[in-house]
Every structure is written in structure tokens, then in C-alpha cells.
Amino acid sequence: MKVIIASDHAGLELRRELVNVLKELRAEVDDVGPTTNASVDYPDFAKQVCWAVAAGDYTFGVLVCGTGIGMSITANKYRGIRAALCTSEFEARMTRAHNDANVLCLGQRVVGGGLARSILEAFLSTPFEGGRHQKRLDKIREAESENGR
Numbered sequence: 001m002k003v004i005i006a007s008d009h010a011g012l013e014l015r016r017e018l019v020n021v022l023k024e025l026r027a028e029v030d031d032v033g034p035t036t037n038a039s040v041d042y043p044d045f046a047k048q049v050c051w052a053v054a055a056g057d058y059t060f061g062v063l064v065c066g067t068g069i070g071m072s073i074t075a076n077k078y079r080g081i082r083a084a085l086c087t088s089e090f091e092a093r094m095t096r097a098h099n100d101a102n103v104l105c106l107g108q109r110v111v112g113g114g115l116a117r118s119i120l121e122a123f124l125s126t127p128f129e130g131g132r133h134q135k136r137l138d139k140i141r142e143a144e145s146e147n148g149r
């Protein structure tokens with residue numbers, strides 16, 4: 001499993017913890033920063049992860065900011081990205097099983113390291129159920145082509 005992860009300055013510490021978790025889980029992980037906690041703009045980091053996931057280079061992306069909200073808003077602007085902001089293991093399982101989410105968003109100012117770890121593990125280990133959920137994903141794809149018109 002290949003995972004690409006990024007944060008902004010407000011998500012840097014949690015991102016570093018999650019990189020270690022991903023390595024423990026034997027995922028192949030690419031960490032695209034940032035490397036210092038100088039203030040940065042989360043859309044710049046979301047963009048790198050979303051392009052790479054949408055291109056099929058990674059199984060999943062993980063994005064961390066202060067709340068996870070800015071990252072999730074940005075990520076869902078990219079075609080082919082289904083980003084889910086999760087604050088519980090239940091949400092993580094459901095968004096994989098029902099939405100086939102491919103990007104997990106987390107808020108360092110919202111969830112602690114232990115909870116974030118269990119959210120990440122649930123996200124990575126839950127398969128998409130397909131079936132009735134597939135036609136709903138097809139409708140999301142249609143909505144992407146309509147692009148709001």
C-alpha cells in the first residue's frame with residue numbers, strides 16, 4: 001500500500017506521528033512536508049497530495065491541518081478525489097465502506113494522537129463495499145463533469 005501524506009504548520013506534529021504509524025504498518029509512505037512549523041498555506045500541500053492520488057500513484061492520501069476542514073474543502077475540489085474529514089473510527093470505516101474515500105483529512109487541534117492513529121488504521125483497513133454504493137459514486141463522478149452548471 002502506498003500512502004502520500006502532507007500537512008500545514010498546524011498539522012505538522014500529528015503528521016509526523018502518523019508517518020511513524022504508517023511505517024509501523026509497513027505502508028510505503030511519501031511525506032511531502034512541510035519540514036518546519038513556519039506558517040504555510042494548506043491548499044499548496046493539499047494540491048500535491050491530491051494530484052498524486054488522482055493520478056493513481058498512491059493508494060491513499062492523508063492531509064492534516066489545524067481542524068482538517070481547510071484540507072478537506074480543498075481536496076474535494078480535485079476531480080477523482082473523495083476526501084473525508086474524520087473525527088472517529090466509525091466515520092473512517094463508513095467513509096471507506098460506503099464512499100470509497102481516497103483521502104483522509106484530520107485536525108491536529110481536534111483529535112489527539114491515539115485517536116488519530118485508530119482513525120488512520122480503520123481507514124486503511126476497511127474495504128469499499130461496492131454494490132448500491134457504486135452507483136452513488138458514479139453520480140458523484142457525473143457531478144464532477146457537470147462542475148456546478
Ligand SMILES: O=C(CO)[C@H](O)[C@H](O)COP(=O)(O)O
Pocket residue numbers: 008010011039042065066067068069070071
Ligand atoms: O485548520 C486549518 C484550516 O482549516 C489551518 O490549519 C488553520 O486555519 C491555520 O491557522 P493559523 O494560521 O492561525 O495557524
